Amino acid sequence: MVSLVPPDFPNVLADENRLIQILFNILHNALKYTGEGSIEIIAREKQHMAIIHIRDTGQGMDNVVQSLLYSPYEQGQEYDEGIGIGLLISKKLIELHGGTLNIQSIPNKGSNIYFTLPLADESTQNKEYATFNAQAKTQLSTTNERELSMVSDKHFRILMIDDDPMNLATMKSIFSISEYEITTVTSSEKALALIQQEAWDLVIVDAMLPYISGYAVIQKIRKQYSLLELPILLLTIRKHPEDVYTGFAYGANDYVTKPINALELKVRSRALIDLKYSIQQRLHLESAWLQSQIQPHFLFNTLNTIASLSTIDTDRMIDLMHHFGEYLHASFDVRNLQRVVPLQHELDLVRSYLYIKQQRFGELIQIEWDIDETIQIDIPPISLQTLVENAIRHGILKKEEGGTVCIRIKEFTTYVSISVIDDGVGISPTQLEELQEDYKGTSSGIGLRNTNLRLKRIYGQQLQIQSTINQGTNVTFHIPKD
Template structure:
């Protein structure tokens, strides 16, 4: 049986509360109202709604003070809070997000906008609750496993690894995916509320930021999906002759815009057509990840060299950059999902490290190997080795 979401609306204006209650109730939500910050906190001390619509300017406790109190209470710290206020200054909006609000709507609001945002955040909360339930189920399973002495002896190391992978996976979803999503929300909010005040250059910058955030989310989701499919065994490996020279050229072409933006020089040393026994889709993704990383961690004006070398039974593709490099400690963590190795690119590009983990797993599925040589401050060389066709 589906539970009706409960929304607590807080405003010192009875007409606003009546309007909000009528609008949301008509869409099937259960609406509870409070005419002050103090009354809102009293209610939150007894029950926890699914979402809080909070005015800022109120007699007694302001909306900022209410949110500050909420964030200090571990029982309700994760309650989604949307500011619904007449305060429309940029500084107020930035302060609201900085304090932990998930959204900011200015009055007078449009009914369609309020309903859309409420629906979005109710759904996000449902998804977070589902993730939490899944996590609790896994924790319960772990507890049951640890009660079995025989299983502990045989699978303790494997279980610890799975737990770490699970924690890292949830961390990527909750943190690395949330950051570009919040960036999209904030950019759209500022465009929506301040459009007429922004210069064409500022509008262009916001649109570019939206595009970058959406691109990052798409790439992260693609990597998450492929990694999950690998773990579940639903991503099948089809080994066949793959022309690496074509695959490399295609991977480089996909990075054309960022290469031009950072003025990176890419040199391809391929020679005669080189064919490996591999999975076409997996090869494309591994090469795309390696070349994308090389560009990401190479400063503007730098160089990336892609070279193909053959032996009697193998083909090696090396991607060498003139970037920032890395120390040995970081190199030893690169290909493990349970290790956090994320760091920004030379121009602040987002990086989770998941692409390399996925590339390593895919390479193993193709009976190949993936290695790295690097020195801090002197660049890195990643080498993909595959059997010859």
């Protein structure tokens, strides 16, 4: 990305925060759809107006997609992914400033998005700006509240780490206090303590910190948070490209070189935060999806079992109703939408599930527990339960004589090993290969795939599966003790 805006380009009459929002939306669209090539920012003057061009060599837009920008917005209306609501919001903001936005685009060759803004007249700037600001705020609140809330309602928390207080003050001033809560620290030790104590949306860290370097800080953060859970932006010296390579090796998501360009810092920071939230939303949706996967036939069969026991064994019926209630409560517990839950919470869910299954199938289901009772760890929710359910439904109950499921949880020096072992029908080599190739292609592997994805995102590792036809399956995963 190259800025060809002259250093002495005159000021424009605009709200600074809204102008940054306009540029961010347009640049984000250009970056998103330019896999290879270049992006240029150009500014020129014409008839007391500034004309700003953002040109890219990306995939471009066809006439249908471009036309969406000029259609009136209606609640519930959907926009093509190639244009996004961000450009529509930018168009409306530019028009409120007295300018226009236009697109020139050729599919597979690139786009030229350009807009106009009035140039500032120093003698009347304050009076005109005050008038514009009052008018714009009124119109924004009445006609664009819904659209703008999608972009600017969140309050993001950023931790900045640099041993130079002046650098910290400069970087902090770049971010709007209405959208960002900035905490600055000058020592690595204090920063690491804050990361342990509080939740953050982004960490900005200087590579050359005293005592504990920026690279060491990144390395320590990565022991607790993955690249997608807590993004890190590295600050480096422009003439030292090796800093960038080292930063990526230790786990940085992106970098900005010194001396810092204000727009670049803000755009890169917002892009990392948006990525974090989009991934977080997907994880929550996946967890909610997994949480909802109580099969209707499981509920129906359990209720039938309760009804049949009411006439032959009321004590067993009462026990079964109690465990069924515990199972439903644990299944729909809001904690299941969290990143991790205590091991005991997951075990309670598994025990309730197994009790219900044993009441239905009797001697066909045998359970062995091999657990170190002193273990205190957190694990992804509905992970162990998914493996146990898979072992029963697709393992031992596929055999006429049933079988045994062993739940083994053992503590080692650096990790805790969690295994679900069954002596069921096993998995064919073809199915096993499909499961191990990103867990796609088998109907019985939906729960396994979801669990595997979460393990990879949180810990950077995946399920280990060993299976032999007609002998059984062993599914294992490790939880780092850190």
